[in-house]
Amino acid sequence: MLKSHQPGPFRAYPWPLERLRSMIRYLRLQRVNKLGSAKLSYGKSISFARGADVRPPRFIELGHHISFGKNFTCEVDTRIGNNVLISSNVSFIGRDHPFDDSSVTVYEVPRVDDSLVEIGSDVLIGFGTIVIGTTKIGDGCIVGAGSVVVRDLPPYTVCAGVPAKPIKARFPDKTQPGGTS
DSSP states (O other): OOOOOOOOTTOOOOHHHHHHHHHHHHHHHHHHHOOTTSEEEEOSOEEEOTTOEEOOSSEEEEOSSEEEOTTOEEOSEEEEOSSEEEOTTOEEEOOOOOOOOTTSOTTTSOOOOOOEEEEOSSOEEOTTOEEESSEEEOTTOEEOTTOEEOSOBOTTEEEETTTTEEEEESSTTSOOTTSOO
């Protein structure tokens, strides 16, 4: 009988395959670890799929049990909590060019200050989401596919859209984890 459920990013496989998978994860993390002057700190069970482009200007801090999908792009300082799933084609971008001075072309103007993206714990970020500038995505937040996050998203909400905004509570009939309702 065929199972319709695909294995999660940290599911155990027979030991030869698990060993190979661990080596591939390690090599991808080592490639990300070569960030130049940026500081990288990370916990246990970090998984990057192929095509990750991680270039924060100063630092990236990763908690435990984080999975990044294919073609993840990060160009801002980033802090991510524990138990986070980031789908494929997700981008964290910032450091835009100011465009309000008519005497200088956009090409000549230096970028604005570095941005910081903060992702809480127990967060899911859907396929193709773009997170722009200094933003915070709260604990337990679910961000729908194709969303554009330009401002902070509250904890334990389902958010989507362009720009992303809360649609509903993640646990509508229960008290939110952490004692909030």
